Amino acid sequence: MxxxxxxxxxxxxxxxxxxxxxxxxxxxxxxxxxxxxxxxxxxxxxxxxxxxxxRLRVHLPLNTWVDGNVCLTGDAAHSTLPHLAQGAAQAAEDAAVLAVVLSKISKKEDIHKALKVYEAMRKSRAEYAVSQAHANGKGLQLSGGADREARNKKFKEADPKGGANPDKQVDKDLQKFLYGVDIAAETEQKFDEIFAGL
Ligand SMILES: Cc1cc2nc3c(=O)[nH]c(=O)nc-3n(C[C@H](O)[C@H](O)[C@H](O)COP(=O)(O)OP(=O)(O)OC[C@H]3O[C@@H](n4cnc5c(N)ncnc54)[C@H](O)[C@@H]3O)c2cc1C
Incomplete structure (x- = not known):
């Protein structure tokens, strides 16, 4: 054990x-x-x-999700601790963005660059969700001591109507980041610019 x-x-x-x-x-x-x-x-x-x-594992971010015409998605790209309920949510965003970038190209020579647009749209966003899930697990599972007292004080002081909260699942700012973005629509908007710059 x-x-x-x-x-x-x-x-x-x-x-x-x-x-x-x-x-x-x-x-x-x-x-x-x-x-x-x-x-x-x-x-x-x-x-x-x-x-x-x-065992629940924390993995450091990968250098890249794309190799040639192959890419990683979902847990393979950004394995996520369960404390923010974001693993499948982020995998669904990967799929939505992949659908957009691949719909934009018409020749196989462009697959690699399309996948790099996918990576540009998704990697830092998913990795931020991973970092917040990790931080939430640590914060919520304190088993005692001064750190837990400080966290409990923050719970008491948190405004139920909004703002920061020690439980990141109900932190309004993080909720806005996670649920207030239409990542497929953003990819539609930014595709040409990112693709041209690669
Ligand atoms: C208990 C639990 C609770 C969760 N709760 C939430 C939640 O509330 N919200 C949320 O967003 N996420 C949640 N998740 C996380 C979510 O389930 C994962 O992030 C998500 O399933 C990842 O999807 P994926 O397609 O990347 O991988 P997976 O769902 O793991 O799919 C991979 C697939 O590949 C198959 N496979 C593996 N190896 C091979 C092979 N060699 N050949 C062929 N097939 C293969 C596997 O059988 C599997 O079907 C939870 C996970 C667990 C375990």
Whole structure:
């Protein structure tokens, strides 16, 4: 079983393996010992030797998503922690932008440049969403100490009608960034300029 970071529920692991069936039931019960009796009752039903650890990984941004006439999309391009519910949302934006850029060209010699327009429209945006999901996971899963006190104070002070919020899923500014953009329409508008500059 992984060693818990003292301040968070995050763990550090020496390998890149993301699943392991060698989890310990004792460690599992210990990790959730402060949870309500109903959760603990459920966890006690887990058969011995059947604890699957599913590690959540942070990957650094790739240098590029495009190689020749091939590109990465979705999780392969920007694997995202679950704390912002953005993995599939960002994959859907990739697909929408790819549909636009490929509709703009009529010869195979232009595929590479069209894919570079896709990358220009999507990479920094998706990577910002990835960074915010990571930050949200850290902020929401503080298990104690001064950092958690400070975060809870921010929760109390947050204006429910708008502005910043320690839970980035309800932060109005981030919501505007994530949901207030029609990325396909923006690609339609910017395609010619970006394509010409490549
Ligand atoms: C528990 C959970 C909850 C989630 N909740 C949300 C949410 O609320 N909102 C959100 O936006 N996102 C959410 N996500 C993330 C979202 O599911 C992923 O970001 C999204 O599915 C990524 O899509 P993808 O097409 O890139 O990859 P995938 O959906 O993983 O698709 C890849 C496909 O490739 C197939 N494949 C793999 N290898 C091969 C091979 N060698 N040959 C052929 N096929 C292969 C796989 O079987 C799979 O069907 C969640 C994910 C999980 C696990």
């Amino acid at each position: 992984s060693t818990a970071h003292p301040d968070t529920h995050f763990t550090s692991e020496p390998t890149s393996t993301w699943t392991s069936s060698n989890g310990s039931k004792a460690d599992l019960l210990d990790t959730f010992k402060t949870f309500c009796p109903r959760v603990q009752k459920l966890l006690k039903l887990v058969p011995e030797g059947n604890v699957l650890e599913w």
